[in-house]
Amino acid sequence: MAGACPPGGPEDRAARVALTWLAEPGNRAVWTLVEQAGAPATLDRLLGGDIPDTRLRAAVAARSAAGDARRMAEIAMRRAERLGARLVVPSDDEWPRRVADLATLELDTGGRINADTRPPLCFWVRGSWPLGEALERSVAIIGARAATNYGIHVTGELASAISRNGWTVLSGGAFGIDAAAHRGALSAGGRTAAVLACGIDRPYPAGHTSLFDRIAESGLLVSEWPIGAEPLRHRFLIRNRVIAAATAGTVVVEAAARSGAAQTMNRVLALDRPAMVVPGPVTSAMSVGCHEILRNNPYARVVTCADEVLEEIGRIGEYYAEAPRGPERRHDHLDEETALVLETLPRNGSVTPERIAAEARLDLRTVLRRLSLLEIAGLVVRTADGVALAPAPGRKRHDAG
Amino acid sequence: MAGACPPGGPEDRAARVALTWLAEPGNRAVWTLVEQAGAPATLDRLLGGDIPDTRLRAAVAARSAAGDARRMAEIAMRRAERLGARLVVPSDDEWPRRVADLATLELDTGGRINADTRPPLCFWVRGSWPLGEALERSVAIIGARAATNYGIHVTGELASAISRNGWTVLSGGAFGIDAAAHRGALSAGGRTAAVLACGIDRPYPAGHTSLFDRIAESGLLVSEWPIGAEPLRHRFLIRNRVIAAATAGTVVVEAAARSGAAQTMNRVLALDRPAMVVPGPVTSAMSVGCHEILRNNPYARVVTCADEVLEEIGRIGEYYAEAPRGPERRHDHLDEETALVLETLPRNGSVTPERIAAEARLDLRTVLRRLSLLEIAGLVVRTADGVALAPAPGRKRHDAG
Numbered sequence: 005m006a007g008a009c010p011p012g013g014p015e016d017r018a019a020r021v022a023l024t025w026l027a028e029p030g031n032r033a034v035w036t037l038v039e040q041a042g043a044p045a046t047l048d049r050l051l052g053g054d055i056p057d058t059r060l061r062a063a064v065a066a067r068s069a070a071g072d073a074r075r076m077a078e079i080a081m082r083r084a085e086r087l088g089a090r091l092v093v094p095s096d097d098e099w100p101r102r103v104a105d106l107a108t109l110e111l112d113t114g115g116r117i118n119a120d121t122r123p124p125l126c127f128w129v130r131g132s133w134p135l136g137e138a139l140e141r142s143v144a145i146i147g148a149r150a151a152t153n154y155g156i157h158v159t160g161e162l163a164s165a166i167s168r169n170g171w172t173v174l175s176g177g178a179f180g181i182d183a184a185a186h187r188g189a190l191s192a193g194g195r196t197a198a199v200l201a202c203g204i205d206r207p208y209p210a211g212h213t214s215l216f217d218r219i220a221e222s223g224l225l226v227s228e229w230p231i232g233a234e235p236l237r238h239r240f241l242i243r244n245r246v247i248a249a250a251t252a253g254t255v256v257v258e259a260a261a262r263s264g265a266a267q268t269m270n271r272v273l274a275l276d277r278p279a280m281v282v283p284g285p286v287t288s289a290m291s292v293g294c295h296e297i298l299r300n301n302p303y304a305r306v307v308t309c310a311d312e313v314l315e316e317i318g319r320i321g322e323y324y325a326e327a328p329r330g331p332e333r334r335h336d337h338l339d340e341e342t343a344l345v346l347e348t349l350p351r352n353g354s355v356t357p358e359r360i361a362a363e364a365r366l367d368l369r370t371v372l373r374r375l376s377l378l379e380i381a382g383l384v385v386r387t388a389d390g391v392a393l394a395p396a397p398g399r400k401r402h403d404a405g
Numbered sequence: 406m407a408g409a410c411p412p413g414g415p416e417d418r419a420a421r422v423a424l425t426w427l428a429e430p431g432n433r434a435v436w437t438l439v440e441q442a443g444a445p446a447t448l449d450r451l452l453g454g455d456i457p458d459t460r461l462r463a464a465v466a467a468r469s470a471a472g473d474a475r476r477m478a479e480i481a482m483r484r485a486e487r488l489g490a491r492l493v494v495p496s497d498d499e500w501p502r503r504v505a506d507l508a509t510l511e512l513d514t515g516g517r518i519n520a521d522t523r524p525p526l527c528f529w530v531r532g533s534w535p536l537g538e539a540l541e542r543s544v545a546i547i548g549a550r551a552a553t554n555y556g557i558h559v560t561g562e563l564a565s566a567i568s569r570n571g572w573t574v575l576s577g578g579a580f581g582i583d584a585a586a587h588r589g590a591l592s593a594g595g596r597t598a599a600v601l602a603c604g605i606d607r608p609y610p611a612g613h614t615s616l617f618d619r620i621a622e623s624g625l626l627v628s629e630w631p632i633g634a635e636p637l638r639h640r641f642l643i644r645n646r647v648i649a650a651a652t653a654g655t656v657v658v659e660a661a662a663r664s665g666a667a668q669t670m671n672r673v674l675a676l677d678r679p680a681m682v683v684p685g686p687v688t689s690a691m692s693v694g695c696h697e698i699l700r701n702n703p704y705a706r707v708v709t710c711a712d713e714v715l716e717e718i719g720r721i722g723e724y725y726a727e728a729p730r731g732p733e734r735r736h737d738h739l740d741e742e743t744a745l746v747l748e749t750l751p752r753n754g755s756v757t758p759e760r761i762a763a764e765a766r767l768d769l770r771t772v773l774r775r776l777s778l779l780e781i782a783g784l785v786v787r788t789a790d791g792v793a794l795a796p797a798p799g800r801k802r803h804d805a806g
Contacts, residue, residue: 027766063766070763154686234764237748238741283684283696285555286709295684298699298707306699306707308687369703 009044012095019043020093020126021077021230026050026067028120029228030106030242033057035122039107043125047073080203080230084128087205087231092127098134100127103249105275121245121271124228130204131197131224138197138224139250142172143317146247146265147181147257152290155258158282159184160191162255165310167194171317172223174199174251176243177216179209181257186219197224199250201243202235244268253278253317255307259293269297269304276376278316280307303372341366345374346383346393354390410445413496420444421494421527422478422631427451427468429521430629431507431643434458436523444526448474481604481631485529488606488632493528499535501528504650506676522646522672525629531605532598532625539598539625540651543573544718547648547666548582548658553691556659559683560585561592563656566711568595572718573624575600575652577644578617580610582658587620598625600651602644603636645669654679654718656708660694670698670705679717681708742767746775747784747794755791 009015020043027034033056037046051073055061067073084091092098106123129135143166145159163173163185173189175182177198189196198219200208204227207213216225228246229239244264248254248271256279259265272279281298283306284291297304307313341364348363349355361371375391378384385394410416421444428435434456438447452474456462468474485492493499507524530536544567546560564574564586574590576583578599590597599620601609605628608614617626629647630640645665649655649672657680660666673680682699684707685692698705708714742765749764750756762772776792779785786795 062768062771066762066766066768069759154688158687236745238745282687283692283699283707285686286559286683287555291684292709295707295709298684299709299713302703306684306696308693308696312700367701367703372703 009042011042012093015044016042016095017091017093017126018074018077018081019047021080021091022047022073023050024125024228025076025080025230026064026073027060028239028242029124030120030122030245031060032120032122033060035107035125038125077230080232083205083231087130089128089130089204089225089231092129092135093125094123098136100136100139100250102139102251103246106245106249109245109249109271109274111270111274120242123249124246126228128204128227128229128231129224130226131220131222133195133222133224135224135226138172138195139174141170142174142197142251143313144174144247144251144254144268145181145185145257146175146254146268148259148263148265148290148293149178149180149182150260150290151180151184151258152288154284154288155181155290156184159257160188162257162282162310162313163188163196164192164194166313167192167196169310169314171252171314172197174247176201176240176247177208177212177219177225179211183212183215184257186215190218190222195223197226199243199246200225200227200235201229201239203227203229203231203233205231206233206235208235240264241267245271248272248277249275251277253280253313255280255282255313256294256297257282258284258288258290259297260289261292261296263293265293266297266300269301273301273303276379278373279304280313280316281305282307305369341370342374342377345371346378349384349391349393351393354387354392356390359390410443412443413494416445417443417496418492418494418527419475419478419482420448422481422492423448423474424451425526425629426477426481426631427465427474428461429464429640429643430525431521431523431646432461433521433523434461436508436526439526478631481633484606484632488531490529490531490605490626490632493530493536494526495524499537501537501540501651503540503652504647507646507650510646510650510672510675512671512675521643524650525647527629529605529628529630529632530625531627532621532623534596534623534625536625536627539573539596540575542571543575543598543652544714545575545648545652545655545669546582546586546658547576547655547669549660549664549666549691549694550579550581550583551661551691552581552585552659553689555685555689556582556683556691557585560658561589563658563683563711563714564589564597565593565595567714568593568597570711570715572653572715573598575648577602577641577648578609578613578620578626580612584613584616585658587616591619591623596624598627600644600648601626601628601636602630602640604628604630604632604634606632607634607636609636641665642668646672649673649678650676652678654681654714656681656683656714657695657698658683659685659689659691660698661690662693662697664694666694667698667701670702674702674704680705681714681717682706683708742771743775743778746772747779750785750792750794752794755788755793757791760791 050064103123106121109121145163159181167173167189173185173196175185177200186196196219202208204225207216248268254272256265269279281294281304344364348360357371361368383394384391451465504524507522510522546564560582568574568590574586574597576586578601587597597620603609605626608617649669655673657666670680682695682705745765749761758772762769784795785792
């Protein structure tokens with residue numbers, strides 16, 4: 005880290021904005037450089053043309069030809085101030101904790117590793133609620149723009165019940181399911197956050213201008229892109245990784261075949277978050293994508309009402325809040341089923357989830373869920389042939405796996 | 406085995422009928438004795454009162470008080486002959502192979518092992534098709550009696566497509582989904598089998614008398630119970646094990662909460678057969694049971710069409726369900742960079758290649774190459790001051806989700 009430019013200081017903030025203007029958010033090369041050297045030094049290096057990654061070099065050269073990155077960042081920050089929008093960077097108190105998981109997300113998309121999945125460098129935020137607090141207990145509800153009455157109805161019911169339970173309903177601000185999710189939360193007096201794929205000064209779609217204003221009154225408008233950025237097609241895919249990572253779980257209500265929702269769900273599953281799917285009539289084109297996700301992902305779960313969504317995400321939220329510390333107390337804060345799974349694990353060596361299910365007399369899906377929790381908590385590790393107890397602090401173990 | 410009474414001979418057949426009259430089919434103690442000593446010796450022993458199992462002793466005593474088992478069997482066999490029905494026993498060529506799997510089926514229903522899951526001792530059959538051949542390539546389609554229009558429609562489509570593919574559609578002959586399954590197969594000129602929970606001389610429900618006649622013309626009516634047996638409530642649960650075991654897989658279309666379908670699916674899963682579930686609207690009471698099965702059984706699989714059912718039950722590679730395709734868009738065939746260039750073009754008016762390069766973060770040479778391709782494809786035209794989108798009917802932008 006460049007000691008002269010402390011993280012969160014004016015230079016760090018301006019550099020992050022300029023970097024986001026130079027390269028799309030999530031860029032692996034940029035993020036890695038920022039992690040290593042800090043944002044200001046990375047910006048110097050990029051503008052100086054010292055860029056090993058050829059694609060990034062070409063992109064930076066093209067952008068630099070169109071304008072000066074530092075100047076653009078300055079303009080964006082002034083315009084944001086006038087709009088009442090603020091910039092949030094990782095060193096800020098309100099930075100959302102969960103997006104850090106994107107640092108290690110690897111998505112193999114047909115042989116080619118998807119590189120654009122790294123954590124955001126900054127967020128632009130409109131709305132007074134602290135971003136981190138808003139996202140800590142949040143559920144994404146996403147789905148088709150061309151939603152049916154069925155999808156709109158179910159989404160509204162889910163969103164209002166979820167927000168009445170004190171959870172933030174997060175979505176993408178689009179027509180259809182997204183809008184029904186935001187409206188459902190608002191109608192219940194709850195809070196909702198829209199994560200946009202363009203500058204937060206650009207209501208996209210324009211028909212949602214007043215909806216976005218209402219969202220910002222009690223909730224938040226959030227974007228990684230600088231003020232003025234256009235909602236280009238590829239940005240929605242980049243944005244979707246934030247929806248997947250920032251929330252405790254994601255629900256898909258309606259989706260057409262081969263939709264963006266399936267892509268978002270891949271990220272949700274890769275991040276070990278609950279991937280929840282609302283089924284629908286098999287005769288409806290708008291449920292084809294939902295059923296596809298369920299057929300293709302054994303870990304995707306059918307949900308039919310808000311209680312089932314809360315059941316999936318609630319335990320994770322509660323669990324995060326009371327992560328057990330010492331090995332001698334590791335069972336104390338666990339729910340009964342999770343404790344049972346943990347007890348069934350052998351002291352040494354690996355075991356398959358199927359074997360745990362048989363031993364603990366739990367169904368396999370429950371076991372897999374509980375194992376995910378235990379893995380997140382660092383109590384269990386995956387091995388070549390199943391799972392094993394993680395080495396407890398201060399205790400040496402020989403992994404038989 | 407008692408050598409004096411060869412399996413499949415008149416004494417063996419009559420004894421099996423009498424045993425089914427004395428104790429309900431699937432009875433573990435009776436089946437075990439028959440396996441050890443053959444049916445005639447088992448009948449002798451039961452009628453002699455030498456019964457270690459107390460529940461069975463009480464049942465046999467109660468039945469014996471109501472009539473003579475051998476005499477009842479004789480009457481049933483004479484009546485069956487008049488009806489054109491035949492008795493099929495395990496040593497017959499047409500005995501269905503798969504029901505043997507019931508011999509080792511263990512269902513732990515909340516601590517109590519369910520005892521009534523052993524293979525049938527015999528089947529009564531109406532229809533000329535050999536039973537084993539009919540069931541070898543068969544799929545069960547089951548579901549609610551109080552089915553909705555949605556369930557009836559989906560069942561009809563599934564059953565007719567499955568039977569057109571040369572598979573027997575098997576169901577239980579009840580109102581609702583069962584009837585829709587039989588009718589769907591018949592309407593496609595296919596064959597269907599109804600497995601009843603009463604004597605095959607008793608059309609139950611009575612409203613299905615003519616449907617049963619049509620089923621028997623080209624397909625089969627099948628029952629374990631002797632002619633004259635009543636459709637008692639508990640017999641449906643006993644019958645369900647045969648539906649699960651005799652078929653290559655079972656599809657549930659609609660089911661209410663905590664329905665018999667869930668119980669049948671437990672047997673299907675315990676037998677390692679494909680357990681397939683058609684989802685429906687979460688707002689429909691008739692799909693609650695389907696979603697329940699999916700949520701409780703990680704091995705239950707969502708199916709939405711006949712191809713997906715055939716893929717599950719067919720041999721690997723014999724059927725392969727095509728992934729549903731969304732409407733083809735012009736971007737679908739473009740590489741990432743070309744799509745990006747196309748996205749960057751303004752909806753109206755011209756733009757310079759330099760500007761595109763800056764916006765898309767691509768180098769100018771790449772942009773010029775992509776523009777040439779797009780021009781050849783007729784998607785882009787040259788203008789006095791750069792390039793512009795070619796007019797295209799129904800062109801949509803920003804349609805990524």
